[in-house]
């Protein structure tokens with residue numbers, strides 16, 4: 001991978017001391033892709049800067065999951081027109097999910113002639129070649145092909161944190177939930193080999209990583225695409241053996257494939273963090289069916305009850321879409337009731353956003369915006385009430401915190417996460433960053449806990 005012949009050629013043509021700025025929208029997968037892009041650009045001798053006004057390469061890694069995400073990226077792209085006019089040598093690279101939405105890339109370049117390179121979600125290895133071509137071809141260079149040769153143990157990226165890292169275990173999605181654009185932008189499911197994943201994590205641990213978050217749109221179907229079929233619990237078992245690794249998290253698990261074996265893994269594997277993000281989307285069987293989620297509220301609740309029966313204080317989170325086409329007040333109340341039954345530690349709530357090309361977007365019974373907002377607010381009130389109540393049980397207890405950084409809200413404080421993914425703030429010295437420490441919780445809030453080092 002590193003002997004990409006274009007690397008040397010690019011180094012010769014780009015300006016000396018080139019700088020790049022990168023803006024990322026969307027999910028952890030996109031964030032992790034950006035970490036790879038950073039690695040490739042650093043490898044070309046460029047330096048990363050935060051202020052895009054100082055950069056001669058600007059990368060916008062886009063997301064298409066909802067209209068709001070799309071508009072943010074497009075708004076930023078539009079705002080660069082002037083900069084490009086003032087500095088024609090500026091290179092603007094647009095990557096990620098937006099160019100991959102069927103039939104949109106022509107329109108994207110027609111409306112944004114200042115884009116130099118348009119790239120997709122799985123062909124970042126071509127970046128040096130595309131940069132090279134952009135110096136010789138007087139047009140937008142477009143390559144949104146699917147490559148997937150990122151399936152390599154030598155996968156390289158710049159980590160945001162020294163002590164924790166994302167790790168791709170699979171790409172793509174086969175589920176085609178009727179509202180979702182991801183299967184169109186990220187292609188079909190494709191798993192990496194266990195040996196490659198384990199090798200990568202071993203390397204990370206040697207480099208100081210204590211916690212990994214395994215990434216896949218549906219980690220429960222991990223292994224199905226491999227010749228030697230395997231499954232997600234088997235992968236977890238192998239990762240759990242890695243010495244020096246402390247915590248294993250994963251994102252995201254689809255309820256339809258959430259198995260008893262995975263529930264058992266929580267009991268058997270000491271490194272598996274006591275946290276489960278299991279997106280339910282809706283509590284109404286009618287809506288779930290129309291979303292093509294392939295489970296009922298009863299089946300979902302049964303799985304959650306099995307997790308609770310482990311009695312391991314596993315914190316629970318979910319994603320909810322409000323205002324899916326045809327969602328009635330009764331359907332919405334089913335969702336509220338499900339939330340009350342589960343008692344989630346946190347919920348990510350989204351207003352349904354029609355995505356062109358998906359079946360749900362074609363429906364005529366779209367829910368008016370005011371109703372969506374009203375439901376959204378009711379749901380938020382309930383979420384916050386439950387989250388606060390659940391946090392109360394930590395008052396006066398001692399929790400183990402992996403210290404991430406100086407707190408964003410108060411520079412005197414450090415901030416980190418418990419094994420169950422609760423944010424904890426406390427006063428402490430910066431050299432504790434990256435270490436696991438004991439903190440006694442003194443104050444409890446809806447979104448975080450405050451405490452004192454013990």
Ligand code: SAH
Nearest residue numbers: 179180217252279319320321350351352353
């Ligand atoms: N693969 C994950 C989800 C990835 S997308 C899973 O299936 O759980 C993250 C979340 O975005 C989804 O869980 C869903 O709640 C939300 N989402 C996806 N498409 C959406 C749309 N068209 N409108 C609103 N929210 C959407």
Ligand code: SF4
Nearest residue numbers: 173175176177180182
């Ligand atoms: Fe989208 Fe459904 Fe795939 Fe998740 S499982 S990425 S919601 S299609």
Ligand code: F3S
Nearest residue numbers: 026027063064065097
């Ligand atoms: Fe967005 Fe693509 Fe992730 S659409 S949520 S960046 S998979």
